[in-house]
Amino acid sequence: MKILKLIFKNAFRHKLRTFLTILGIGIAVMGFALMRFVVNAWNAGVEIAAADRLIVRHAVSFVFELPYSYADKIRSNVRGVRDITHCNWFNGIYKDPHDFKNYFPRIAVNPENFFKIYPEFKVPQDQLEAFQSERNSCIIGRKTAKVQNLKIGDNIQLEGDIYPGTYNFVIRGIYTGRDRSTDETQMFFDWRYLDEAVKKNVPSRAGKVGWYVLQVDNPKEIANISSTVDGLFRNSAAETKTETEKAFTQSFISMYSALFTAMNVVSFVVIGVILLVLANTMAMSARERLTEYAVMKTIGFTGKHLVALIAGEAIFIAIIGGIVGLVLAVPVALGFAQMFPTWFPNLPKMDTVVVMAFAAAFVVGIISAFFPALRAARMRIVDGLRYIG
Amino acid sequence: MMAEKVATKDIVEVRNVYKSYQRDSIEIPVLEDITFSVPDGEFLALMGPSGSGKTTLLNLIAGIDRPTRGSIRVAGDEVNRLSETMLAKWRARHVGMVFQFYNLIPVLTAFENVELPLLLTNFSKKERKERVETALKVVDLLDRKDHYPKQLSGGQQQRTAIARAIITDPTILVADEPTGDLDRKSAAEVLNLMEQLNKEFNKTIIMVTHDPHAAERAHIVKNLDKGILQ
Numbered sequence: 001m002k003i004l005k006l007i008f009k010n011a012f013r014h015k016l017r018t019f020l021t022i023l024g025i026g027i028a029v030m031g032f033a034l035m036r037f038v039v040n041a042w043n044a045g046v047e048i049a050a051a052d053r054l055i056v057r058h059a060v061s062f063v064f065e066l067p068y069s070y071a072d073k074i075r076s077n078v079r080g081v082r083d084i085t086h087c088n089w090f091n092g093i094y095k096d097p098h099d100f101k102n103y104f105p106r107i108a109v110n111p112e113n114f115f116k117i118y119p120e121f122k123v124p125q126d127q128l129e130a131f132q133s134e135r136n137s138c139i140i141g142r143k144t145a146k147v148q149n150l151k152i153g154d155n156i157q158l159e160g161d162i163y164p165g166t167y168n169f170v171i172r173g174i175y176t177g178r179d180r181s182t183d184e185t186q187m188f189f190d191w192r193y194l195d196e197a198v199k200k201n202v203p204s205r206a207g208k209v210g211w212y213v214l215q216v217d218n219p220k221e222i223a224n225i226s227s228t229v230d231g232l233f234r235n236s237a238a239e240t241k242t243e244t245e246k247a248f249t250q251s252f253i254s255m256y257s258a259l260f261t262a263m264n265v266v267s268f269v270v271i272g273v274i275l276l277v278l279a280n281t282m283a284m285s286a287r288e289r290l291t292e293y294a295v296m297k298t299i300g301f302t303g304k305h306l307v308a309l310i311a312g313e314a315i316f317i318a319i320i321g322g323i324v325g326l327v328l329a330v331p332v333a334l335g336f337a338q339m340f341p342t343w344f345p346n347l348p349k350m351d352t353v354v355v356m357a358f359a360a361a362f363v364v365g366i367i368s369a370f371f372p373a374l375r376a377a378r379m380r381i382v383d384g385l386r387y388i389g
Numbered sequence: 390m391m392a393e394k395v396a397t398k399d400i401v402e403v404r405n406v407y408k409s410y411q412r413d414s415i416e417i418p419v420l421e422d423i424t425f426s427v428p429d430g431e432f433l434a435l436m437g438p439s440g441s442g443k444t445t446l447l448n449l450i451a452g453i454d455r456p457t458r459g460s461i462r463v464a465g466d467e468v469n470r471l472s473e474t475m476l477a478k479w480r481a482r483h484v485g486m487v488f489q490f491y492n493l494i495p496v497l498t499a500f501e502n503v504e505l506p507l508l509l510t511n512f513s514k515k516e517r518k519e520r521v522e523t524a525l526k527v528v529d530l531l532d533r534k535d536h537y538p539k540q541l542s543g544g545q546q547q548r549t550a551i552a553r554a555i556i557t558d559p560t561i562l563v564a565d566e567p568t569g570d571l572d573r574k575s576a577a578e579v580l581n582l583m584e585q586l587n588k589e590f591n592k593t594i595i596m597v598t599h600d601p602h603a604a605e606r607a608h609i610v611k612n613l614d615k616g617i618l619q
């Protein structure tokens with residue numbers, strides 16, 4: 001405790017240098033935190049996956065479809081399945097496709113039970129009934145409604161890309177998320193409306209669903225249920241792969257794995273940059289003070305005292321830089337997420353990002369002090385007293 | 390208050406000390422077969438031309454360097470046999486060091502600089518304050534206690550350094566050219582102070598100097614030439 005004052009005074013001995021170092025660390029921590037925010041935001045979908053839902057998809061790839069008839073076979077042959085629904089990834093084009101804000105996930109669902117199996121999407125009962133009773137209706141998320149300035153009764157026109165044709169929808173409901181992490185950007189519409197269009201435009205693809213969602217009675221039984229379902233369709237024209245919702249989401253996200261890998265690498269490169277900035281400052285400071293360290297050793301301070309002094313100063317600067325970085329990063333991240341909600345459908349908990357950024361700053365503080373502290377601790381007093389900085 | 394002077398026991402005993410430095414494969418002798426002792430309460434001046442080994446000998450006595458051969462005993466402790474950690478504690482207890490260029494910590498005030506050695510002790514904040522103020526009073530700098538080194542003259546900085554050296558009441562006070570960087574008036578003030586510490590507080594002082602006026606203040610003067618004690 002007694003040397004804290006000296007650490008503080010040493011840290012601000014060269015005010016401009018320390019200020020620039022803190023600013024450098026702050027900007028780097030901000031970059032690191034923003035990248036972690038983006039990566040965590042996308043991974044948040046995996047974390048919130050329900051334990052009692054299984055996804056049945058084509059064994060080869062998610063992009064291949066499954067026959068509509070599989071639902072009945074599963075229902076009648078697999079025990080432990082409480083309910084079953086199906087979805088198709090529609091994608092499509094809304095307005096100008098080059099404007100990022102016009103992107104939001106569009107999915108064709110079974111209107112009868114989709115929202116029952118996904119209780120995290122909360123829809124008022126009257127809106128749900130309207131949706132179920134009108135074939136070309138849709139329900140959109142609160143964030144998308146806000147970004148696109150849409151309300152109940154408005155029309156949405158989509159141009160199909162995976163499913164060619166022009167599709168016109170009427171908004172009959174706006175859902176809200178049960179939790180903060182629930183994606184509020186999606187659009188759900190009646191699968192039958194899609195199938196009718198497909199029958200007309202691409203008859204060979206009619207009667208197909210993208211994937212099935214099974215709600216099971218007991219999550220402990222998912223392994224048995226998965227193997228039973230897959231066994232049911234083995235050697236058929238469309239073999240299945242049944243996996244947990246978490247695994248399914250992960251495989252979906254893995255399509256962007258190169259991007260995430262790049263972001264992960266860059267975020268750690270940023271840490272390396274902080275390390276170099278602080279290590280340079282600490283090396284300069286310690287070199288300038290070798291005579292002082294020698295005097296302190298003469299007085300009776302040990303190598304351990306000097307290590308504490310140098311490491312304490314480095315950690316202090318790094319933590320201040322970390323605070324500056326986070327003070328800048330948190331509002332920027334949240335503002336960014338607010339501006340582009342469809343790109344950040346699942347907001348991660350900021351405390352994870354904050355802890356990671358602080359941990360990074362702390363580790364950087366320790367590593368950057370390592371060599372200057374080692375040098376000061378090992379320095380012979382007579383060499384230090386002779387040193388001319 | 391004048392302490393009664395009893396200079397009987399040898400507080401520093403240097404026996405057959407050799408010191409050499411290795412430069413590549415060449416051994417450069419600095420001190421050769423040095424033997425002498427300093428009685429408790431004495432004021433000794435080590436003189437000699439540049440490169441004669443004065444500072445090296447002082448460093449060995451102060452426990453900040455180790456002899457190549459021989460023995461150095463200070464206050465009953467065989468200094469060269471102590472480990473680095475023990476030596477640091479030993480220095481804190483027994484040695485007060487004054488340097489030619491004061492070597493104060495520039496970011497600390499005069500008070501904080503003098504307090505520095507006390508941070509290694511268990512004294513409370515109040516006790517530290519009392520001791521520091523007493524030391525600053527002895528060197529006549531109490532009114533400058535909140536000044537930073539750059540706000541003090543050379544003489545005042547050296548007096549602050551002396552206060553830092555005596556704050557733990559060390560067994561010996563070693564000074565390496567304490568007046569070497571001072572004008573005549575400031576040098577006289579510093580020497581008066583050291584004389585006062587020796588006479589009034591019975592401090593054993595070993596001072597390296599090449600200034601004959603400074604050496605006049607000492608009771609014993611020893612000369613070193615090319616590493617050999619004359």
